[in-house]
Amino acid sequence: MKLLTGNDLPTGDVTWWTGTGWSRHVEDAVDVGDQGEAIAHAEEGARRVNGPYVIDATATPEGPRPAHIKDRIRALGPTVRPDLTLKPADPNAGSWVI
Amino acid sequence: MYKYDEYDHSIVASRVEEFRDQVQRRLAGQITEDQFKPLRLMNGLYLQLHAYMLRVAVPYGTLDSRQMHMLAHIARKYDRGYGHFTTRQNLQYNWIKLEDAPDILADLATVEMHAIQTSGNCIRNISSDQFAGAAADELTDPRPWAELLRQWSSFHPEFSYLPRKFKIAVIAAEEDRAAMRLHDIGLRIVERDGRLGAEVYVGGGMGRTPMIAPLIKDFVPFDDFVSYLEACLRVYNRYGRRDNMYKARIKILIHELGAEQYAAEVEEEFRAVKALGIDPPQAEFDRIAAHFAPPAYDARAADELDRSDPDFAVWLDQNVSAHKQPGYAVVTISLKPIGGIPGDASADQIDLMADLAERFSFDELRVTHAQNIVLPHVRKADLHTIWQQLRDAGLAEANLDLISDIIACPGLDYCSLANARSIPLAQKIATRFSDIGRQRELGELKLKISGCINACGHHHAGHIGILGVDRKGVENYQLLLGGSGAEDVSLGTITGPGFSEDGIVDAIERATDVYLRERDEGERFLDTYRRLGMAPFKEAIYG
Amino acid sequence: MGDLLRYRTDEAHEEPAVTLDGFLGQSNATAVRIEAGEDARALLPHLDRLALVEVSFPKFRDGRGYSTGRILREAGYTGELRAQGDVLVDQIPLMRRCGFDSFAPEAPVDEAVLAASLARYEYHYQAAADAAMPVWKHRHG
Numbered sequence: 001m002k003l004l005t006g007n008d009l010p011t012g013d014v015t016w017w018t019g020t021g022w023s024r025h026v027e028d029a030v031d032v033g034d035q036g037e038a039i040a041h042a043e044e045g046a047r048r049v050n051g052p053y054v055i056d057a058t059a060t061p062e063g064p065r066p067a068h069i070k071d072r073i074r075a076l077g078p079t080v081r082p083d084l085t086l087k088p089a090d091p092n093a094g095s096w097v098i
Numbered sequence: 099m100y101k102y103d104e105y106d107h108s109i110v111a112s113r114v115e116e117f118r119d120q121v122q123r124r125l126a127g128q129i130t131e132d133q134f135k136p137l138r139l140m141n142g143l144y145l146q147l148h149a150y151m152l153r154v155a156v157p158y159g160t161l162d163s164r165q166m167h168m169l170a171h172i173a174r175k176y177d178r179g180y181g182h183f184t185t186r187q188n189l190q191y192n193w194i195k196l197e198d199a200p201d202i203l204a205d206l207a208t209v210e211m212h213a214i215q216t217s218g219n220c221i222r223n224i225s226s227d228q229f230a231g232a233a234a235d236e237l238t239d240p241r242p243w244a245e246l247l248r249q250w251s252s253f254h255p256e257f258s259y260l261p262r263k264f265k266i267a268v269i270a271a272e273e274d275r276a277a278m279r280l281h282d283i284g285l286r287i288v289e290r291d292g293r294l295g296a297e298v299y300v301g302g303g304m305g306r307t308p309m310i311a312p313l314i315k316d317f318v319p320f321d322d323f324v325s326y327l328e329a330c331l332r333v334y335n336r337y338g339r340r341d342n343m344y345k346a347r348i349k350i351l352i353h354e355l356g357a358e359q360y361a362a363e364v365e366e367e368f369r370a371v372k373a374l375g376i377d378p379p380q381a382e383f384d385r386i387a388a389h390f391a392p393p394a395y396d397a398r399a400a401d402e403l404d405r406s407d408p409d410f411a412v413w414l415d416q417n418v419s420a421h422k423q424p425g426y427a428v429v430t431i432s433l434k435p436i437g438g439i440p441g442d443a444s445a446d447q448i449d450l451m452a453d454l455a456e457r458f459s460f461d462e463l464r465v466t467h468a469q470n471i472v473l474p475h476v477r478k479a480d481l482h483t484i485w486q487q488l489r490d491a492g493l494a495e496a497n498l499d500l501i502s503d504i505i506a507c508p509g510l511d512y513c514s515l516a517n518a519r520s521i522p523l524a525q526k527i528a529t530r531f532s533d534i535g536r537q538r539e540l541g542e543l544k545l546k547i548s549g550c551i552n553a554c555g556h557h558h559a560g561h562i563g564i565l566g567v568d569r570k571g572v573e574n575y576q577l578l579l580g581g582s583g584a585e586d587v588s589l590g591t592i593t594g595p596g597f598s599e600d601g602i603v604d605a606i607e608r609a610t611d612v613y614l615r616e617r618d619e620g621e622r623f624l625d626t627y628r629r630l631g632m633a634p635f636k637e638a639i640y641g
Numbered sequence: 642m643g644d645l646l647r648y649r650t651d652e653a654h655e656e657p658a659v660t661l662d663g664f665l666g667q668s669n670a671t672a673v674r675i676e677a678g679e680d681a682r683a684l685l686p687h688l689d690r691l692a693l694v695e696v697s698f699p700k701f702r703d704g705r706g707y708s709t710g711r712i713l714r715e716a717g718y719t720g721e722l723r724a725q726g727d728v729l730v731d732q733i734p735l736m737r738r739c740g741f742d743s744f745a746p747e748a749p750v751d752e753a754v755l756a757a758s759l760a761r762y763e764y765h766y767q768a769a770a771d772a773a774m775p776v777w778k779h780r781h782g
Contacts, residue, residue: 007149009124010195010196011149012145012150012193013148013149014149050145067571069572070514070516073511074147077148078512079522080511080519103780105764106776108763109765116758116761116762123754133729219704249767252766253762253766254767255734255736255738255767257704259701259702259703259707259732335708340703340705370712376767376775
């Protein structure tokens, strides 16, 4: 599957395209198929996202899993500061990245 | 240290307003990201993996307690309670909001700080010796020269769109604590016929094509200092490559032209530039230098120390250096606790270091290129009190220049350019070698980790260097041996095939075993490597 | 194409600029265009007959033209010095300091933003090709 991701313009937060808007949680991301570039263009023009790009991912029971480690780290947060990730209470969150 | 006058204040205040206007235009959609990017970069604002990152300049690594407290305040108010000290003596915040950036700059300006030219293809923060003004081996304090260059280079109209970024370091001691010859321009202040001037090295750097800067001019007196550098930069601006960003640094120009030809071009340009009258007068140097006058030392400060506490004695031997003033010492506070994140400090730790500086070090602190903090002027009689307070704050790791005093870039945990993570590897290595007795047995051993070939972690200059690469989506680490960023500067050599994260920790251990077995009396790891060459290390590592 | 912005009181020069090669090969041209990689010093023997030098900025990141401008002004050129190409509003104050006094940006420039930007800095640290006095001269006279 293909996901569309980027950063929120004013805050810089990592965001994922949900089909209707942007979410901070990769679990909310949807397959954009071949529409990624078009959505990116429209959303960037409307300043709802900064630097959007399309990535490969696989569908898993827990939600989409980005193919590249860099995007998995973006989805979670820094592996060396679990307290600052999106899942501070999950001791195994880091292993999802690797 | 340097204090702003009305002109400095006016310029920095104008910059805050300029950037506020640029951010506002971006948020309002009047400029695109493509147009905004070079503007925000020239103010040290990056878009990184998780958020915007703001790099605050610490000119030549010197700051006072008020500035340090402000860094802590910003960490709490606008970031997530910590900051990261960098190899260019700056500080980075990892979780900045674009909409807050103008207010942060306004806060910084109240304590004479800024983020001017901490990124972009311009002249970056001028770096220097963290022991400047305190080192027993220095000829003079290099910081007045660095401040002169800070002013000359700030908003330089001709050199704001160079082919690539440009880094300058200034030192004035025999020992090179600033990796001077691995800068685009390295300057060593020397004395000739009773006058001070600069040895000028040009074309060093790390990155994907590491080079050691050759000597371009053996003496440039103060009267010609700015003109000569203007000529150096103009030749680069005109002839540096712009067709390929990976070949755009000045080191490539000098490599292609040859150092002699480059020097000849600079001489010719210098003749034209010198006639313009752009060199500040001696009175300006003297004005700046007066800000760096030695503090009011206590002439009766005692040299005797009570070493009866063994943990304190280890810290004394490892992290305390000789000061030029009797009864005083230089303290390096390690930001490398075993298992910690190299260069990170919490807002509380930053505040504590500020308090210690105010109370015990004539209100001065330094940031080192090895990502540690220095209290430069401490009475020996106060060392034990300082050590106790540092210990209580987790800041008393006695590992300066030992294997766990690792330089590491932020790596793939934070950086959008990285190919591999650096910090977890630094943590594993430090943990493997955590025993302080073992570390001290290994002696001076500078280990440096970069998460990609841009070499922000100085891996080329590590006695042991590590380069993280991406091998088909998996982190992989290459090992280098034999680099040095000091006065015995050299570039490391890759040992051979790369390793997994655990594999490379084992490989380092095998390399250090070779050293312990083969070393001659008094040899450091680097010396033994230089004497024996790669072969015995390679054999042990790959067996 | 944006409007021509001029900071001169004389009439705009009408004659089209010729290439550097073309200029050096003929004796009567009074306007020349310098490409980013060309050596402005080739013009130095001919400055007295030049009324317009147009300096090309093919990309805003390409800063060679800033040196071109200063070299010409430092050599005494007083005619029109025009920056043409990918010239952004935030770059014009720097170009003014390098001696440029007219601008032909490819994209229109917001004149209100430009006016604010040109007026923003009261002081400059270093000497350049404009009339601004470097801060050290303010300090020491």
